[in-house]
Amino acid sequence: MAAFPESPEVPGVLYAGELEIRPDEGLVLATGRALTLSVREFELLVAMARRVGAIITREELYRTVWGSELRLGDRSVDVYVSKLRSKLEVALPDRRFIHTHPGFGYRFQPELSRDVHIEHAGG
Amino acid sequence: MAAFPESPEVPGVLYAGELEIRPDEGLVLATGRALTLSVREFELLVAMARRVGAIITREELYRTVWGSELRLGDRSVDVYVSKLRSKLEVALPDRRFIHTHPGFGYRFQPELSRDVHIEHAGG
DNA sequence: CGTCGGCTTTCACGCTTTTTTCACCGGTAG
DNA sequence: CTACCGGTGAAAAAAGCGTGAAAGCCGACG
Numbered sequence: 523m524a525a526f527p528e529s530p531e532v533p534g535v536l537y538a539g540e541l542e543i544r545p546d547e548g549l550v551l552a553t554g555r556a557l558t559l560s561v562r563e564f565e566l567l568v569a570m571a572r573r574v575g576a577i578i579t580r581e582e583l584y585r586t587v588w589g590s591e592l593r594l595g596d597r598s599v600d601v602y603v604s605k606l607r608s609k610l611e612v613a614l615p616d617r618r619f620i621h622t623h624p625g626f627g628y629r630f631q632p633e634l635s636r637d638v639h640i641e642h643a644g645g
Numbered sequence: 646m647a648a649f650p651e652s653p654e655v656p657g658v659l660y661a662g663e664l665e666i667r668p669d670e671g672l673v674l675a676t677g678r679a680l681t682l683s684v685r686e687f688e689l690l691v692a693m694a695r696r697v698g699a700i701i702t703r704e705e706l707y708r709t710v711w712g713s714e715l716r717l718g719d720r721s722v723d724v725y726v727s728k729l730r731s732k733l734e735v736a737l738p739d740r741r742f743i744h745t746h747p748g749f750g751y752r753f754q755p756e757l758s759r760d761v762h763i764e765h766a767g768g
Numbered sequence: 769c770g771t772c773g774g775c776t777t778t779c780a781c782g783c784t785t786t787t788t789t790c791a792c793c794g795g796t797a798g
Numbered sequence: 799c800t801a802c803c804g805g806t807g808a809a810a811a812a813a814g815c816g817t818g819a820a821a822g823c824c825g826a827c828g
Contacts (some may be wrong), residue, residue, distance in 0.1 A: 560787080560788070561787090562786080596789090601788085601789090
C-alpha cells in the first residue's frame with residue numbers, strides 16, 4: 523500500500539523522482555506534500571519536467587514560460603532556475619533536479635546529490 | 646482501492662480534520678458543534694471540501710458556487726473565502742483549512758496552524 | 769407602507785507576494 | 799589578466815490578495 527505511485531498512473535501527471543507534478547492543477551507534491559511555487563516557478567518546472575533528460579536552451583524555456591522572445595541580457599530564466607532549485611532542495615535535500623550545461627542550457631533529471639554523505643565537522 | 650477520507654461513516658458526508666460537512670442538510674459540524682454559515686459560505690466550503698488537496702481556481706469556484714462565469718475584477722470569491730476562513734478559525738483556532746496559492750487559486754486541506762506553539766508571556 | 773436585519777455584492781485601501789531588473793561575485797578558459 | 803558565463807542577493811516595480819465597510823436586495827414584522 524504505497525502512499526503515492528512510483529510510476530505514472532494518472533494521465534497528464536508528471537513524475538520525477540519523488541516529485542509529482544500536476545500541470546492542470548498547478549500543483550506539485552514532494553513525497554506527498556504540496557510545494558508552494560509561484561506561477562513562473564511552476565511553469566518553468568513543468569516545461570523542464572516535460573523534457574526530462576534533454577538540454578533545453580534559455581531561449582526555448584523563455585519562449586515556453588514567458589511566451590515571448592528572450593531579450594539579450596535578460597537573466598530571468600537564470601533567476602527562476604535559482605529560485606526553483608532552492609525550493610526543490612528544501613523539499614528534497616538529497617536530490618538534484620536541474621543541471622547546468624554551460625553555453626547550452628539546462629537539463630532536468632532527478633539524480634542523487636553528490637554529497638548525500640554526512641558532512642564531518644571541520645570538513 | 647478507493648481513497649477514503651479519515652473515517653467515512655455516512656455516505657455523502659464530507660470529513661476534513663475535525664469538520665463534518667453534510668451537503669444535503671446544509672450542515673457543518675466542528676468537533677460536533679454546528680457552524681452558522683450563509684448559503685454562499687456553505688456552498689463554497691462544500692465545493693472546496695469535495696476537492697481536498699487540489700488547487701482550485703477562482704473561476705472554477707465561481708462557476709460551481711455562483712453558477713455563472715466570473716467576471717473580470719469580481720472579487721466575490723476572495724470575499725467569501727475571507728468570511729469562511731474567519732468562521733472556521735473561530736471554530737477551530739489551531740487548524741488552517743484554506744490555503745492561498747497566489748496566481749493559481751485556493752487549496753482546501755486541514756493542516757495545523759503554524760503557530761500552535763505557546764506565545765511567550767509578555768510577547 | 770416604512771423599518772429592520774441578514775445576506776450578498778461592490779468598492780477601496782493597504783499589505784504581501786511575485787516578477788523584473790540590477791549588480792556583484794566566483795569560476796573558467798584563452 | 800581579460801572576457802565570458804552563470805549563481806544569486808537585493809532593490810524596484812507590478813500584480814495579487816485580505817478585508818472593512820458601504821450599498822443593494824429582500825423577506826419579516828409592526
